[in-house]
Amino acid sequence: xxxxxTINQPADLKTLTSNQLEALADEVRxxxxxxxxxxxxxxxxxxxxxxxxxxxxxxxxxxxxxIVWDVSHQSYPHKILTGRKNGFVDGHxxxxxxxxxxxxxxxxxxxxxxxSTSIANAMGLAHARDLxxxxxxxxxxxxxxxxxxxxxxxxxxxxxxxxxxxxxxxNDNEMSIAENHGGLYPHLAKLRESNGTAANNIFTSLGLDxxxxxxxxxxxxxxxxxxxxKDTTKPVVLHIHTEKGHGYAPAVANKEKFHWSAPFELAxxxxxxxxxxxxxxxxxxxxxxxxxxxxxxxxxxxAAIPGLMNLKSFAAKYxxxxxxxxxxxxxxxxxxxxxxxxxARPFIFHNSTFLQRAYDQLSHDLAINEYPAIVIVKxxxxxxxxxxxxxxxxxxxxxxxxxxxxLAPTSAEELLAMLDWATAQTAQPVVIQLxxxxxxxxxxxxxxxxxxxxxxxxNGADVAILGLGGFYNLAEKAxxxxxKSGIKASLVxxxxxxxxxxxxxxxxxxxxxVIVTLEDGVLxxxxxxxxxxxxxxxxxxxxxxxxxxxxxxxxxxxxxxQRYHLTPELIxxxxxxxx
Ligand SMILES: Cc1ncc(C[n+]2csc(CCOP(=O)(O)OP(=O)(O)O)c2C)c(N)n1
Numbered sequence: 001x002x003x004x005x006t007i008n009q010p011a012d013l014k015t016l017t018s019n020q021l022e023a024l025a026d027e028v029r030x031x032x033x034x035x036x037x038x039x040x041x042x043x044x045x046x047x048x049x050x051x052x053x054x055x056x057x058x059x060x061x062x063x064x065x066x067i068v069w070d071v072s073h074q075s076y077p078h079k080i081l082t083g084r085k086n087g088f089v090d091g092h093x094x095x096x097x098x099x100x101x102x103x104x105x106x107x108x109x110x111x112x113x114x115x116s117t118s119i120a121n122a123m124g125l126a127h128a129r130d131l132x133x134x135x136x137x138x139x140x141x142x143x144x145x146x147x148x149x150x151x152x153x154x155x156x157x158x159x160x161x162x163x164x165x166x167x168x169x170x171n172d173n174e175m176s177i178a179e180n181h182g183g184l185y186p187h188l189a190k191l192r193e194s195n196g197t198a199a200n201n202i203f204t205s206l207g208l209d210x211x212x213x214x215x216x217x218x219x220x221x222x223x224x225x226x227x228x229x230k231d232t233t234k235p236v237v238l239h240i241h242t243e244k245g246h247g248y249a250p251a252v253a254n255k256e257k258f259h260w261s262a263p264f265e266l267a268x269x270x271x272x273x274x275x276x277x278x279x280x281x282x283x284x285x286x287x288x289x290x291x292x293x294x295x296x297x298x299x300x301x302x303a304a305i306p307g308l309m310n311l312k313s314f315a316a317k318y319x320x321x322x323x324x325x326x327x328x329x330x331x332x333x334x335x336x337x338x339x340x341x342x343x344a345r346p347f348i349f350h351n352s353t354f355l356q357r358a359y360d361q362l363s364h365d366l367a368i369n370e371y372p373a374i375v376i377v378k379x380x381x382x383x384x385x386x387x388x389x390x391x392x393x394x395x396x397x398x399x400x401x402x403x404x405x406x407l408a409p410t411s412a413e414e415l416l417a418m419l420d421w422a423t424a425q426t427a428q429p430v431v432i433q434l435x436x437x438x439x440x441x442x443x444x445x446x447x448x449x450x451x452x453x454x455x456x457x458x459n460g461a462d463v464a465i466l467g468l469g470g471f472y473n474l475a476e477k478a479x480x481x482x483x484k485s486g487i488k489a490s491l492v493x494x495x496x497x498x499x500x501x502x503x504x505x506x507x508x509x510x511x512x513x514v515i516v517t518l519e520d521g522v523l524x525x526x527x528x529x530x531x532x533x534x535x536x537x538x539x540x541x542x543x544x545x546x547x548x549x550x551x552x553x554x555x556x557x558x559x560x561x562q563r564y565h566l567t568p569e570l571i572x573x574x575x576x577x578x579x
Contacts (some may be wrong), residue, residue, distance in 0.1 A: 004393070009019075029079050038117040046077060047246050052216065068141070070112075119142060120152075123158055140167070167229050173177040211236065212240075287416065291345070300315075372429060405430045418449055421450075422449070461492040464515050466527075468518060471520045481568040490512065505531060513540065
């Protein structure tokens with residue numbers, strides 16, 4: 001019998017000896033590796049926290065003592081030890097989510113997947129505990145990378161004046177997804193090098209107590225350290241030095257690749273290289289390279305996800321024109337638009353879900369000031385990801401901010417035409433939402449995007465389909481489906497997400513019975529509703545297709561497309577019904 005077979009709840013590991021706990025760590029690590037190698041997932045973050053998780057559950061009494069994981073991408077060992085090991089058995093991999101969830105276990109308190117929230121969440125729990133007369137330790141576990149997010153600093157600053165029990169474990173593995181950036185990191189290095197005794201200490205300066213554990217992958221050392229801070233009556237930081245990917249050589253050797261990995265061969269760590277082909281990413285990288293070569297003071301900015309757009313290859317060639325700002329989405333926008341104010345040409349790259357962090361900066365800084373920064377949004381689509389990583393809210397979020405020219409190319413040629421226009425003008429900030437359904441080629445009839453002009457690609461009758469960005473392709477397929485019923489639909493490529501081409505819309509309304517809008521995102525406050533609102537006075541019917549305003553948790557995209565009628569057949573049948 002393995003040790004893990006005897007562990008169904010954290011209480012089951014309380015009586016294990018030091019040797020048994022070490023053996024348990026090996027079993028937990030093997031189980032994590034088995035699952036992530038088969039279905040993909042976060043590898044290095046989980047392998048690095050196996051010992052910490054075991055020590056936490058040995059020393060503390062979860063769920064009375066509350067462990068709050070930052071991002072919670074490192075919570076797989078915690079799930080294994082808190083009654084969810086079945087989710088790591090083939091056939092049940094998808095029974096559990098990839099992050100913590102209070103709906104999944106009494107040992108989880110929050111559904112999170114974005115970084116830097118744990119200290120604020122722990123502060124709230126700790127304050128509530130004291131107000132309600134409850135007991136127990138509250139423990140936040142935050143990575144060194146996640147400390148670069150402003151929210152983490154805001155929470156530490158508040159913790160500095162908190163008078164009660166709060167334990168902040170800084171899990172320092174010297175890595176974010178990629179390398180860390182910012183002045184905090186040489187500082188953490190000095191703390192590590194001095195075994196926690198360096199005179200300058202950001203945590204004590206903010207008013208928290210501080211302890212350091214060098215051997216962050218030693219269960220014994222961790223138990224000793226955790227016992228020393230257990231039941232503290234004031235906020236304390238326990239800074240531990242761990243190794244990302246610990247115990248699996250390929251993940252230790254290539255920490256960035258194994259932060260999150262698609263399925264891989266366990267023996268070698270090799271992943272399927274995929275089929276090389278055209279990509280919008282490479283086109284943008286080439287475009288930026290040409291601009292830098294021709295003397296443009298361009299800066300490619302990203303917030304700790306260089307892999308999103310393969311920006312490291314650009315950085316290697318143009319180090320002065322590249323900036324990873326750490327997990328600082330807010331800063332990236334304010335700083336980027338100020339670069340534009342100063343005459344530089346920023347290209348700010350964001351993943352839709354993380355850009356949510358920077359809503360005020362998009363509005364208050366970028367849009368109000370109108371400097372010509374360019375924001376490139378990836379992942380702004382209906383996706384099958386976890387609840388915390390839905391990309392489908394980009395359109396509603398960005399399209400309702402004034403002053404932003406928010407563009408949706410449908411092809412490589414349009415993307416390049418938009419970039420040409422955006423970099424040549426200095427009047428406005430521009431946001432470009434990348435289409436995500438493979439590279440398309442369609443010549444760009446527009447070269448000036450300063451005023452909204454729709455591209456009417458096919459002239460038909462009765463039905464006009466407006467396929468926005470990556471969904472233009474779906475519009476073509478829906479039109480082909482309608483043709484089977486004898487209807488030749490007009491096809492329109494709107495190009496503009498937030499501004500309406502009112503002339504084109506009024507003309508379409510005069511000449512068609514039904515206008516169909518297709519968008520790869522939540523309908524509420526989105527593109528189609530703007531069209532419907534504008535045409536409310538006219539006789540034409542407007543049918544909006546897109547996602548419902550709801551959080552989905554790892555629902556396959558195909559299922560979502562069925563639910564939202566985003567297939568050519570379902571669109572055609574809805575249109576036929578409305579005629
Ligand atoms: C707001 C936000 N921005 C970006 C990300 C993507 N992301 C996930 S984990 C991570 C790095 C976290 O580094 P660290 O806290 O050191 O944890 P580690 O993975 O090294 O254990 C990033 C940038 C995110 N989840 N949330």
